[in-house]
Amino acid sequence: MTDRGNWVSPFDIEGGRPNQDGDFLREEVRLANRNSGILLEALRHDVTPTGLHYLLNHFDVPYVPSAADWTLSITGRVRQPLKLSLAELKALPEKTLRVTLECAGNGRANIGLRRQSMPWMYEAVGTSEWTGTPLRAVLERAGLEPDAIDVVFLGIDRGFDKVFHEYGRSLAPQLALSDDVLLVWGMNGAPLLPQHGFPLRLIVPGWYGMASVKWLDRIEVLDRPYEGQQQVGTYMYRESADDPGVPVTHMRVKSLMVPPGIPDWYTRHRLVPPGPVTVFGRAWTGNGVPITRVEFGVDGVWQDATLALVDGRYAWRGWQATWNATDGEHEITCRATDENGDTQPLEERWDRSGFGNNMIHKVRVTVRA
Amino acid sequence: MTDRGNWVSPFDIEGGRPNQDGDFLREEVRLANRNSGILLEALRHDVTPTGLHYLLNHFDVPYVPSAADWTLSITGRVRQPLKLSLAELKALPEKTLRVTLECAGNGRANIGLRRQSMPWMYEAVGTSEWTGTPLRAVLERAGLEPDAIDVVFLGIDRGFDKVFHEYGRSLAPQLALSDDVLLVWGMNGAPLLPQHGFPLRLIVPGWYGMASVKWLDRIEVLDRPYEGQQQVGTYMYRESADDPGVPVTHMRVKSLMVPPGIPDWYTRHRLVPPGPVTVFGRAWTGNGVPITRVEFGVDGVWQDATLALVDGRYAWRGWQATWNATDGEHEITCRATDENGDTQPLEERWDRSGFGNNMIHKVRVTVRA
Numbered sequence: 001m002t003d004r005g006n007w008v009s010p011f012d013i014e015g016g017r018p019n020q021d022g023d024f025l026r027e028e029v030r031l032a033n034r035n036s037g038i039l040l041e042a043l044r045h046d047v048t049p050t051g052l053h054y055l056l057n058h059f060d061v062p063y064v065p066s067a068a069d070w071t072l073s074i075t076g077r078v079r080q081p082l083k084l085s086l087a088e089l090k091a092l093p094e095k096t097l098r099v100t101l102e103c104a105g106n107g108r109a110n111i112g113l114r115r116q117s118m119p120w121m122y123e124a125v126g127t128s129e130w131t132g133t134p135l136r137a138v139l140e141r142a143g144l145e146p147d148a149i150d151v152v153f154l155g156i157d158r159g160f161d162k163v164f165h166e167y168g169r170s171l172a173p174q175l176a177l178s179d180d181v182l183l184v185w186g187m188n189g190a191p192l193l194p195q196h197g198f199p200l201r202l203i204v205p206g207w208y209g210m211a212s213v214k215w216l217d218r219i220e221v222l223d224r225p226y227e228g229q230q231q232v233g234t235y236m237y238r239e240s241a242d243d244p245g246v247p248v249t250h251m252r253v254k255s256l257m258v259p260p261g262i263p264d265w266y267t268r269h270r271l272v273p274p275g276p277v278t279v280f281g282r283a284w285t286g287n288g289v290p291i292t293r294v295e296f297g298v299d300g301v302w303q304d305a306t307l308a309l310v311d312g313r314y315a316w317r318g319w320q321a322t323w324n325a326t327d328g329e330h331e332i333t334c335r336a337t338d339e340n341g342d343t344q345p346l347e348e349r350w351d352r353s354g355f356g357n358n359m360i361h362k363v364r365v366t367v368r369a
Numbered sequence: 370m371t372d373r374g375n376w377v378s379p380f381d382i383e384g385g386r387p388n389q390d391g392d393f394l395r396e397e398v399r400l401a402n403r404n405s406g407i408l409l410e411a412l413r414h415d416v417t418p419t420g421l422h423y424l425l426n427h428f429d430v431p432y433v434p435s436a437a438d439w440t441l442s443i444t445g446r447v448r449q450p451l452k453l454s455l456a457e458l459k460a461l462p463e464k465t466l467r468v469t470l471e472c473a474g475n476g477r478a479n480i481g482l483r484r485q486s487m488p489w490m491y492e493a494v495g496t497s498e499w500t501g502t503p504l505r506a507v508l509e510r511a512g513l514e515p516d517a518i519d520v521v522f523l524g525i526d527r528g529f530d531k532v533f534h535e536y537g538r539s540l541a542p543q544l545a546l547s548d549d550v551l552l553v554w555g556m557n558g559a560p561l562l563p564q565h566g567f568p569l570r571l572i573v574p575g576w577y578g579m580a581s582v583k584w585l586d587r588i589e590v591l592d593r594p595y596e597g598q599q600q601v602g603t604y605m606y607r608e609s610a611d612d613p614g615v616p617v618t619h620m621r622v623k624s625l626m627v628p629p630g631i632p633d634w635y636t637r638h639r640l641v642p643p644g645p646v647t648v649f650g651r652a653w654t655g656n657g658v659p660i661t662r663v664e665f666g667v668d669g670v671w672q673d674a675t676l677a678l679v680d681g682r683y684a685w686r687g688w689q690a691t692w693n694a695t696d697g698e699h700e701i702t703c704r705a706t707d708e709n710g711d712t713q714p715l716e717e718r719w720d721r722s723g724f725g726n727n728m729i730h731k732v733r734v735t736v737r738a
Contacts, residue, residue: 024397263529265427266400
């Protein structure tokens with residue numbers, strides 16, 4: 001799919017890239033400075049303020065000064081290959097969905113022996129209003145051939161991750177033809193920003209963010225499984241280096257809270273005055289079912305939080321709890337459960353790449369008058 | 370100014386907070402995950418896309434769901450204390466300025482024995498269109514008393530940095546009464562975003578970002594020098610811990626480039642094909658004079674870059690250079706000089722806190738067909 005498809009990275013240090021414990025490497029900090037997460041206090045907003053939605057970009061954000069010439073091509077195992085302008089796409093019926101997206105690597109840096117990669121702690125999440133054309137409308141116009149078994153989405157962002165490639169991911173036809181996968185050009189009522197995929201991206205509600213390909217210009221329908229690096233190489237749950245792995249798909253159930261009180265600048269440790277404190281947070285799941293319970297914990301003692309109304313099928317659910325804070329050092333925590341009964345583990349999940357770590361959120365607090 | 374002004378942080382580790390060499394501490398990475406910089410490829414845009422302007426917030430971003438009740442008070446050594454609503458402020462003549470802002474700590478992590486703080490490498494900069502009321506109009510309405518010698522700006526964000534305080538900074542009356550210091554409510558044609566100071570902030574063109582106080586609700590005019598922690602404690606150039614220091618003020622001359630070619634995901638190392646490559650960048654200075662020269666270097670050999678038109682008094686100036694890239698490993702660099710003759714040093718500047726490090730930008734590139 002590229003003129004450099006056989007290139008192996010001259011920079012790859014896989015062989016010498018062991019998982020890390022303790023202090024962080026300059027490469028990890030460089031990625032932390034490039035990529036950005038939500039500020040936990042912004043969990044107060046139902047829709048994440050523009051600019052605070054998490055960003056994880058594998059390569060450079062492409063420079064696209066104008067969308068006038070942008071096209072989306074649909075080729076491969078279709079009856080009618082298409083090349084659509086943005087204007088043609090926007091002329092189709094549009095849909096807006098409020099969707100919570102999380103990076104599959106969120107929580108990676110909270111794992112002992114973490115993968116050398118973007119060192120997310122808790123912050124790789126956000127909720128936006130995405131506006132676009134249902135993918136289904138375009139795929140139905142092209143018409144999938146009976147032997148179509150994989151639908152590939154390719155962006156124009158490119159670089160090395162072991163091998164040279166343009167960023168690509170695929171979806172099974174059944175999912176690609178479902179109602180709520182969107183070809184998106186709008187975010188929070190405005191045009192997409194460059195860093196979020198201007199002028200066109202995919203949004204796959206319920207899945208970790210890697211599925212929602214940005215700067216989308218090509219859809220290729222295959223009669224065989226797609227084997228791009230981001231599909232079969234990167235985003236796999238693996239116990240060890242020689243584990244063939246299991247694909248990363250839906251977001252696991254998770255919750256976060258707004259750390260109460262006031263921070264210390266450097267340590268981010270919290271100070272809370274004694275007395276009743278209302279703690280706010282959000283909870284979400286990629287299982288397509290509601291969050292049915294959130295528990296708020298203080299030093300291991302749990303109480304049920306009060307849930308806000310369900311806000312659509314794909315957006316996080318608000319919650320709050322009252323804590324009667326008493327003098328001393330405390331660890332406060334939150335834990336969500338969804339209608340399937342899936343709940344968060346109390347401790348980190350081991351994964352070699354640090355994917356899917358949905359352990360409970362823990363915040364250290366000093367209570368003092 | 371607060372009910373906790375005498376509190377010393379229970380979390381402070383100043384005594385045990387030596388400057389760091391080598392690997393990074395978890396606290397530094399936590400700050401890197403919270404704060405965010407520009408993506409260097411976004412230097413292609415004259416105005417930084419919303420959401421990519423750098424962000425350095427000392428404490429939590431305050432939750433301000435509505436600006437309806439926001440007021441700005443002007444008290445102290447004035448003839449007529451004022452309390453203005455946002456509507457009253459917006460009714461005054463407005464002004465829009467394109468301003469480049471940089472964090473004083475940008476480049477801190479490129480200093481050997483860096484300060485434990487936000488580990489900026491190159492990315493703490495951005496350019497926006499700021500719209501607001503000239504501060505002068507408001508100060509003239511209040512009328513400074515003859516003994517006024519310092520004008521203090523206080524935000525509602527608060528926390529510990531050694532001591533408890535609300536974020537505050539001051540300006541001398543002469544600067545506060547100059548034409549281009551703005552009380553800002555708009556950014557890039559839209560309302561301020563929460564993380565940029567909604568609903569009201571100060572913009573002090575030419576100065577490092579610490580002067581541009583966010584979430585501004587109080588101006589206090591003093592007959593003595595302001596001694597807030599962010600004025601006399603934090604933002605001082607210091608050689609050593611016992612150095613009384615020199616205040617950090619204007620931005621030093623600096624330039625950055627868009628790293629050419631394509632990146633490796635993890636190392637961010639660049640690959641460029643041999644042949645002519647156009648390298649783009651930006652250069653700025655806080656001296657209030659134009660950038661008059663940018664040089665582009667390859668392995669220590671310099672050539673003059675071509676400068677774009679000057680874009681107002683306070684915005685960065687674009688530049689580009691053509692590089693005939695040849696096979697092998699190279700270090701490319703850029704260096705700006707302003708009309709005052711100020712230029713960038715080739716190596717890091719020592720400062721104990723990592724402020725004002727305007728050394729040249731260096732990028733490692735592999736050239737290969």
